[in-house]
Amino acid sequence: MERLTKFLQHSYLSLLARVTPPEVDPNSEEADDIARLLNLALLAVPVLAGFVAEFAFFGIWQLALSLALAGVVMVASPWIYWKSASLAVARESFLISLFVFKLFESMFLASVSSPGSMWFIAMPTIAILLGSVLSGVCWLGITTASLLVLYHLYGGTVSMFGNVQQNMDFMYTFSMIFLSVGIVCFVAMVDASRKKAFRRLQDANAVIRQLAIRDPLTGIFNRRYIWERMQEEEQGAQGNAGTFHICLIDLDRFKQINDTMGHAAGDLVLQAVAKSIQSEVREEDCFGRYGGEEFILILKSCDSFNPGAFAERIRQRVAALSLGELGAKIQVTVSMGIAQFRHGESFSETINRADSALYTAKASGRNRVVSAEAAPLPLSA
């Protein structure tokens, strides 16, 4: 039993993964709607089979065949979505085929209170649950109009003082319309509050995500996020998506600042340096706090980009920082080590080479950029 459950679960999840386009966020509302469309199509399989069998059992082949035809479209709705990339197209294909069959069934049975017309309630509800209130309202209009037409064609005459039996068709039509309106309003309200809760959850998740990936002192990315990004960059570079450089940036003699001006002043310096470097960083790059008074930059390489010159610009910008708010004239400088990711190595090896270059920068006098690939860059200041 457990193996069967696992097998079914696995089959369902792989089917869902096949239907859902890779660009759709699995936590989005769209992904939710796609899952609901798939669930509906799967649920339709036994329901349709049951009804086709029922019609066949009673020898009503016209209904059995037409339901089988409509059923093919309903069950194929996830495939229609997959092909058209439009949830609206898939949803409306499902609803139109269900509606056409139910209308045919009602007309075939020549009755407004046939089992077919009862299903009209389902269509607006399905439309809302598949993500569109507008479609639900349209289907409410269509099914109400259909009920009135069916009543006009097959309903009995209303008799003001007749007995209940005589007015059954009218009562049925009246109840169906009001029940449909009531159910649609209720489902729309439930759906609205579900969407609101979903949005709140998404907002909360976004806040949690930011807290998880940002350094609380400087607001820039933390080491955990940088690690994730480096893994992605490494995979991209190994797969020939272009290489990247890693640049380690370390504040010079920061301990002295802490010791002479206090830890709080040291924190302000870290914030100011992070802010000034962040303002230089391109959108495609990634800048974060590596730990303590050390920062890290992942720089995407391209033909027109010179990482050495870029790092030198950052060094000069930090050296030119004026930290008047600290009440004392202090000069902050950084040393930087830069290394290019090489095919076949891991990103931690690239970091190690950048670290050695940084060590060279510190050992050769600080306030300079050293590339792991070449001799120390000349200090241009």
Ligand SMILES: Nc1nc2c(ncn2[C@@H]2O[C@H](COP(=O)(O)OP(=O)(O)OP(=O)(O)O)[C@@H](O)[C@H]2O)c(=O)[nH]1
């Ligand atoms: N204010 C503050 N200080 C920090 C923080 N994280 C690390 N530090 C301090 O950074 C200092 C790092 O000192 P060292 O590793 O000796 O390096 P340094 O003084 O910058 O010297 P060099 O790197 O050799 O130029 C230590 O005093 C740490 O306490 C922080 O979040 N806030």
